[in-house]
Amino acid sequence: MKLSGALQYLSSQGSGIGSRCTRNGSSTPSVVAFSNRSRNPSLFEVKDISPPPESLGLHSFPPNTTNGDVITVNGQSYVVKSTVIRYKLQRGRYRPCHKRLDVLGTSRYIYNLYLTNIYSNSPMK
16 A cells, blocks of 8 residues: 555554554554545544634544534543535545544633623623
8 A cells, every 4th residue: 555645653542543443353553644634534633723722633533523512632522613624626526635623622612602691691782
């Protein structure tokens, strides 16, 4: 299997990506190429958008992860604020080239809901 570009070894402890089973039943650590990461449908770039924004790295989640889902990254829970999927036109078809989850910490998310509720109920809109 020829992989273009630099390879990055993703361990299960550092990146949140577990090992996957091969045909013979043994489990091996996942290895993903930077240019081929869109081919893995469950690999997302996770970005914490609370100030100051920071990247939390590449993590594996179910492909149907959407807004409002609660996810756990490095032992902390986050709420998915938005899902961004970018497409590239290749050979007459649009193919996904980048997937990102914009997340907020659960405490920040609840605090934002509280402030929104106060503002919407105030007489001075």
